[in-house]
Amino acid sequence: MIRSIALFALAGLVSFPVVAEETGPPWSMADAYHDADEMAAVRKAMLMHHGAMRQVSVMADRLELQSSDAGDALVWDGNGWYGGDVDKLWLKSEGTYSLETDAVEDAEVQALWSHAISPYFDLQGGIRYDLEPKGRTHAVLGLQGLAPYWFEVDAAAFLSSEGDLTARIETEYEVRLTQRLILQPRVEAEFAAQDIPDLETGSGLTSLDAGLRLRYEFVREFAPYIGVEWQGSFGGTADYLEAAGEETDRTAFVAGVRTWF
Structure with a gap:
């Protein structure tokens, strides 16, 4: 009993530092013992190494030659981004250059x-x-990410300066046959909410591309591939093509490279 009374008396005489204010975040507790500016620099460095750092990535997902009954064409589909885990600035580009028409x-x-x-x-x-055709400008709202079972999904809606509403969805999946040999199924579908006569596009499902690509990663950043892709048009879009004497579906053999850094 005498020992307990002595300890309480000593506690009343000795003042202890306040560990942290109740209103402060948990990581500010060390400010009671160390210089606040030094601790702020330490916290910033820690965050940079645990998710807050800025990074940059550039990828040519598809850089390929397509050969079909309609002729040969060069196709590109690439992107780049800069940012952190939460916010990024993305640049995307894709297109087709016809070797038949040289355009x-x-x-x-x-x-x-x-x-x-x-x-x-x-x-x-x-x-x-759109650089080609017609040079239209669109507002874009999309969703990109990894769906259950590791399906990569990129879906977007586009509202053009002419008031036309269209949409596109792409999905890919990677089947690792070995550590370096990968089979990639890919499907891309495009839709239109209305007829667009200027672009010879009908409403509804306008086109569907479904393909398989087999690539070999000599290194992770460089992987040549070969494959085959079926390309079809539907609805009013198919009617426009038939009226122009063009095919509404075709099979293309592809060879290209996937690279990134």
Whole structure:
């Protein structure tokens, strides 16, 4: 009893430092013992090494030659981004250059701001500009990420400066046959909410591309591939092609390279 009374008396005489204010965040507790500016620099460095750092990535997902009954064409589909885990600036571009007509058939570029809305999906918004055809500008709202069972999904809706509403969805899946040999099924579908006579596009499902690509990763950043792809048009879009004497579906053999850094 005498020992307990002595301890309480000593506690009343000795003042202890306040560890942290109740209103401060948990990581500010060390400020009671160390210089606040030094601790702020330490916290910033720690965050940079645990998810807050800025990174950059550039990828040519498809850089390929397509050969079909309609002729040969060069196709590109690439993107690049800069940012962190939550927010990124994305640049995307894709298009087709016909070797038969020696001209660009279609080409577009997108500038998008991307914000993570879950561990697996980003919400994206920005603008798209069509270099060919017609040079239209679109507002873009999309969703990109990794669906259950490891399906990569990129879906977007486009509202053009002419008031036309269209949409596109792409999905890919990677089957690892070995550590370096990968089989990649890929499907891309495009839709239109209305007829667009200027672009010879009908409403509904306008086109569907479904293909298989087999690539070999000599290194992770460089992988040549070969494959086959079926390309079809539907509805009013198919009617426009038939009226022009063109095919509404075809099979193309592809050879290309996938690279990134």
